[in-house]
Amino acid sequence: MRDTPDFFNKLVDSIAPTVFGHQDIKGAILLMLLGGVHKHTHEGINLRGDINVCIVGDPSCAKSQFLKYTSGIVPRSVYTSGKSSSAAGLTATVAKEPETGEFCIEAGALMLADNGICCIDEFDKMDVRDQVAIHEAMEQQTISITKAGIQATLNARTSILAAANPTGGRYDKSKPLKYNVALPPAILSRFDLVYVMIDDPDDQTDYHIAHHIVRVHQKREDALQPAFTTAELKRYITYAKTLKPKLTSEARKLLVESYVALRRGDTTPGSRVAYRMTVRQLEALIRLSEAIARSYLETQVQPRHVRVAVRLLKTSIISVESTEIDLSEFQEGNNDGSDDRNNNSGQADVHPASESEGVGTANQQKEEYRVKEDYFHRVTQALVMRLRQHEEAVRQEETGLAGMSQGDLIQWYVNQQNEKNNYSSTAEVEIEIKRIRSLIERLIRREGHLIVIDDGRQEGGDGAAARSARDTRILAVAPNYAMD
16 A cells, blocks of 8 residues: 555545545545554653644535544444534543442543444534533543542543534634634633535536535546545555654754744734644644654654645645635725716716726726735734834823824835835735725724724815825724724
């Protein structure tokens, strides 16, 4: 098996062959089945080697099929539903023995799945008190009980594969993951990989999915022709788990550099990752690298294994690509209807020479003012951060207005981006300035995130003077605005 060309991808394709696509999730399940290496410190503390995976997705995205398949391929595995599970049912409880009358411990799902996998469906439907009960089992892999005179610490060395539905039924791509799923950050950070499955209509994808499903119903087992059968996969995974790969010096250096880069991206203003990068994600990178080395039956973790692990982690923590925002209605000359509507000077007096030329110019302008949701939130939070810094400086010095002029704010942002070499020409800078002006206008008029302290207008000013006044007006952050 190991000498098969394109071995790793064929191994991934053999996971849950009845489900079409979702290669990243299949790869995550394969690495979870292989697991990392369990370690022990000199103080006797256990370092987790099992990999936890969470799948968040719209209804009918095959989440439960992944869980059912995984529970069937592992000898010691338990499938349960979070909606009907309590804290005692998942961990352990103390019950009285009917015959002797003595108290004894009854194992829950996590204890029964020791050295296996616990698949929890409808994870978001669990009560908050029940979710807290599995914190210890997910990280320390033990369950501590102090009840009815019994004090014990029991092993729960299990990987957790959880499936959750978004709040409101459908995933809202305009919001980060933490607002789409009813799970606290303490639980989310304990998952090594979190994947989002979105049911978006797409003719080509829908055709392939429908063709795959109909073929499975028509030909059943003959329709599925994975590179490796389930029996071969089980034997391969059992043998691979006996290996204990060790980190090489090159892999260790790459792990440190990758973690620092991920942390740097997490602290960027306006960052829209699914959850905060912590030391847990560094440990997750180590476990994933060890699992990838096991999949190749290698006894050392090489830099190429680390690169695959980093790519998997990046695809799971980045925000889902969101819809575009059109800022064209907030462009200059279309701000509040009072500046240029009633005069014939400036930009209000621009009329296309011909209809075709007018359509082309309008489409080009619309493209310039169409931005990604991620860009909108990133720029918004950068501007808000700068305004609050300025407000704090003015408060300490007790001089001047608390706000900042729009022109100075835009100039600050452009200078920041220019220092990072994000512009290749002056035309890009001019387009950026137009976008930010429209974005600020939207933040004032629609979002209500910014307020105008002084509009900077002068009596009797023409259209050009009015437009210039927009850059001289003083802006401040709305009191009720809270950064994500």
